[in-house]
Amino acid sequence: MKLKSNNLKRQRLTLSDGDFIDLDWAFAKKESTRLVVILHGLEGDSKRSYVLGASNKFYDHGYDVVRVNFRGCSGEPNIKYSSYHSGATSDLHEILEMIYSQYSYEAIYLNGFSLGGNVILKYLGERSDIHTAIKAVSVISVPCYLAGSAKEIVKFKNFPYAVNFKYYLLKKLRQKQLQFPDKISVKEINKIRNLIDFDHAYTSKAHGFEDAFHYYEQSSSLNFLGNIDRPTLLINALNDSFLSHECYPVKDAKENPDLFLEMPNYGGHVGFYGKRNYYTEIRSVDFFSKY
Known part of the structure; x- marks a missing residue:
């Protein structure tokens, strides 16, 4: 378009x-x-x-x-x-x-x-x-x-979308790991399996929240x-x-x-x-x- x-x-x-x-x-x-x-x-x-x-x-x-x-x-x-x-x-x-x-x-x-x-x-x-x-x-x-939506996204019914989100989010996160190796490790990134894991490992920590569910609650x-x-x-x-x-x-x-x-x-x-x-x-x- x-x-x-x-x-x-x-x-x-x-x-x-x-x-x-x-x-x-x-x-x-x-x-x-x-x-x-x-x-x-x-x-x-x-x-x-x-x-x-x-x-x-x-x-x-x-x-x-x-x-x-x-x-x-x-x-x-x-x-x-x-x-x-x-x-x-x-x-x-x-x-x-x-x-x-x-x-x-x-x-x-x-x-x-x-x-x-x-x-x-x-x-x-x-x-x-x-x-x-x-x-x-x-x-x-x-x-x-957000907590309810995150739980829906990781369900099997949304598997294709979840895979797509994970691919692009992790692609960017790996790039950030190279820029900021003291902030997150390759080992931590490799443990991420879904969007909630991503929000636990990156979104919450990078933006001042305790964990993913604290981020969901506040946001x-x-x-x-x-x-x-x-x-x-x-x-x-x-x-x-x-x-x-x-x-x-x-x-x-x-x-x-x-x-x-x-x-x-x-x-x-x-x-x-x-x-x-x-x-x-x-x-x-x-x-x-x-x-």
């Missing part, structure tokens, strides 16, 4: 800790006052089909779009031993602060998939200083309860949904094999008037395909148009 915009720019943002994030911009045909910030899922990037599809749909409706590549996901290893994870909201905050200072958008919308959706929900719910420019949010296939957006005060559309398909029952926060949606939960029967994990557009692309554009 190709981007429709011919007005493209990659921007490297240097973060406060000295690391970097690459942002891929696509500007609308006419100067726009509206921007959509898109965050990808685990081991994704700005070129994934679901990200490009969403970008094209927003472009068709006159939005500028910036597609975020999490640390180490833009084709170049990041500098630090740490990288990105489901609860790492500080990088999103720095991205948004840069946008507020360097651009003059009247309305900014956030669109996230899977891990990226969890980051957005946690960010909105944990802070009391969300900028007034943030008007609305759409998140897709979000593992709101799950489910803990923060009640505090969200921006119109937020959450679409989680009932046949998403990555999600546990806790990832369908019906009670939170009933209690928070700003949280709109949709649970279609089909769609899988980021797979809401239609004849011409993904269902979630259409719903996101429609939802944003109201705010």
Whole structure:
């Protein structure tokens, strides 16, 4: 899939800790006052089909779009031993602060998939200083309860996906081991059998958590949904094999008037395909148009 915009720019943002994030911009045909910030899922990037599809749909409706590549996901290893994870909201905050200072958008919308959706929900719910420019949010296939989702992913039904995640995660981790041999050993890496093992050995330790389940507990957006005060559309398909029952926060949606939960029967994990557009692309554009 190709981007429709011919007005493209990659921007490297240097973060406060000295690391970097690459942002891929696509500007609308006419100067726009509206921007959509898109965050990808685990081991994704700005070129994934679901990200490009969403970008094209927003472009068709006159939005500028910036597609975020999490640390180490833009084709170049990041500098630090740490990288990105489901609860790492500080990088999103720095991205948004840069946008507020360097651009003059009247309305900014956030669109996230899977891990990226969890980051957005946690960010909105944990802070009391969300900028007034943030008007609305759409998140897709979000593992709101990370411990439950992790347990689902390592089940036999998700074996092909688990193998794929493990391959790319370990490929990066072996590279980091060469950069930081004092942080993790080859022996420790060879003991990793699944995603939970990976989070025990790397994600938790590299980002200040006690272990994988402490990381899951602290980073799950489910803990923060009640505090969200921006119109937020959450679409989680009932046949998403990555999600546990806790990832369908019906009670939170009933209690928070700003949280709109949709649970279609089909769609899988980021797979809401239609004849011409993904269902979630259409719903996101429609939802944003109201705010």
